[in-house]
Amino acid sequence: MTHLDPTTLPPIDPTDPASLDELLSEDEKTIRAAVREVLDAVAEPCIAEWFENGGIPNIRELTRELGSLGVLGMHLEGYGCAGMSAVEYGLACLELEATDSGLRSLVSVQGSLAMFAIWRWGSEEQKQEWLPRMAAGEAIGCFGLTEPDAGSDPASMQTRARRDGSDWVLSGRKMWISNAPYADVAVVWAQTDEGVRGFVVPAGTPGFSAPEITHKLSLRASATGELVLDGVRLPESAMLPEARGLKGPLSCLNEARYGIVWGALGAARSSIETARAYAKDRIQFGKPIAAFQLTQQKLADMSLEYIKGYLLAVHLGRRKDADRLRPEQVSIGKLNNVREALEICRTARTILGANGISLEYPVIRHQNNLESVLTYEGTAEMHTLVLGQALTGESAFR
Structure with missing residues (x-):
């Protein structure tokens, strides 16, 4: 047996302690970076103001920007859609929600609900009329x-x-x-x-x-x-x-829920990174609060839940790309990742103390947004019962 010397291995990256990036292909990383670059340029400088003011003033300009990036209906094929993989779409959702859940909702509703409904269930005439314009962001x-x-x-x-x-x-x-x-x-x-x-x-x-x-x-x-x-x-x-029948709308909801499995991780990642940076800079009792055991426990627990949620998202994405993903498995991802992302945001808020409720930091914004994400596209209770039925064979809905 070969014994590796830990001192010869690359150091731990505190932003990716489990080396999750190794799960991704170079193409997937490139798409993720392209989405991040555009968001950093057109959304990050303004997102806190948009949240505080209750809207995006240049929504059509932003939607066209997202269309040019190729993220609108990016997992659909033809009609001007990018035809990307499920994992690539998931990574885009993660980056969008790392900026704000509202942006991921815009993209999700456009691509996974409205566009998918027309793409999957519509006539050729409906597809030709709407999908190219919607993919380009010219129609919402x-x-x-x-x-x-x-x-x-x-x-x-x-x-x-x-x-x-x-x-x-x-x-x-x-x-x-x-x-x-x-x-x-x-x-x-x-x-x-x-x-x-x-x-x-x-x-x-x-x-x-x-x-x-x-x-x-x-x-x-x-x-x-x-x-x-x-x-x-x-x-x-x-x-x-x-x-x-209900098969039509429920198939669309399943597409949107898959994006949420990834998107919620974006809000969680942003909150973890904010809390870690704050803990290293915030001095109390003569040293950074990152040096205290309870702060480290919070950071460790948040990182663990993020890592587990990310592994689940990648697994579900690979299954979706192989046409093997069941709706019940999407429910597992939505239930776990949104619930844990919300808890991560709440914990991150405690590390920031009073500053945690300020829009100068993204944490309270992510936390408030995830309260909606927890409810829409199926409440936590409904996804719990979906999983319960899969485990027992008994329906508890009625």
Whole structure:
């Protein structure tokens, strides 16, 4: 047996103590670096102000920038989409959320919900009309499923679509819809006599409106709104022809949840790096607080949970690239990584003390954002029951 001399090995990188970078290919690292470079230039200098002011003033310019970068629908093929791997898409989500969950939500809703719905379930005409513009960031999409009284139970949605001659007429309300206030197109799901069907609704259609939801204390850099459908008349060609029943919207949610598995790690990484740097600079009792055992325990525990979450994300990404990823496995990733990322942010906040609640540091912003991420695309309770059913064969939903 060969015995390695530890002194000949490269030193530990405190930003990557488990050498997780060795799991990635050079192409994956290049894509990650390209996303980071653009975010550092166009978003990082402004993100705290956008959060504090409750919106991104140059949202269309930013969306076009993201389109030029190739991250909008980047895991889809054709129609101007980049056709990247699931792991490459995950790394982009991680970097986006390291800046802010609102930016990852913008990209996720655009690519994994609105674009994926059209790409997977739409007609060729719908794909040609919308996907190239959405991939370029020239058109913004949103996804209308959640309702005021139908969140975790989408089967109870009240929005209805009825036939009127050769047209469809939609009536109802959707709630908590990211991108809605500035979306050019909405994918809306409604009950019909044929079951749940999806519709592509241009924002200018008479009877359609998307008032913004204000007074949020989370995801403040992301615009959230209602979708109000007051007798919205659409041609037959507006229906997504391949989607019948809840399989359509749930497949889209699964795509978005996969991005969250990675994205939550970005908020966690940013908080860990902030807390570690702060602990090395903050002097108390004559030495940096990084020298105290309890601070080191916090940093060690945060790093361990991040490492485990990252390993899980890479594993799920490799399975997705091999077409072997089950929805229940995505639930495992979403449940674990968001829950642990939120705890990491809370712990990082304690290291910063009173400074932890200031927007001069990103930690409280990440923490507040993750409170929403914990809830959307399936609450922690719902993903717990998905895993519970997989483990026992018994459904506890009803």
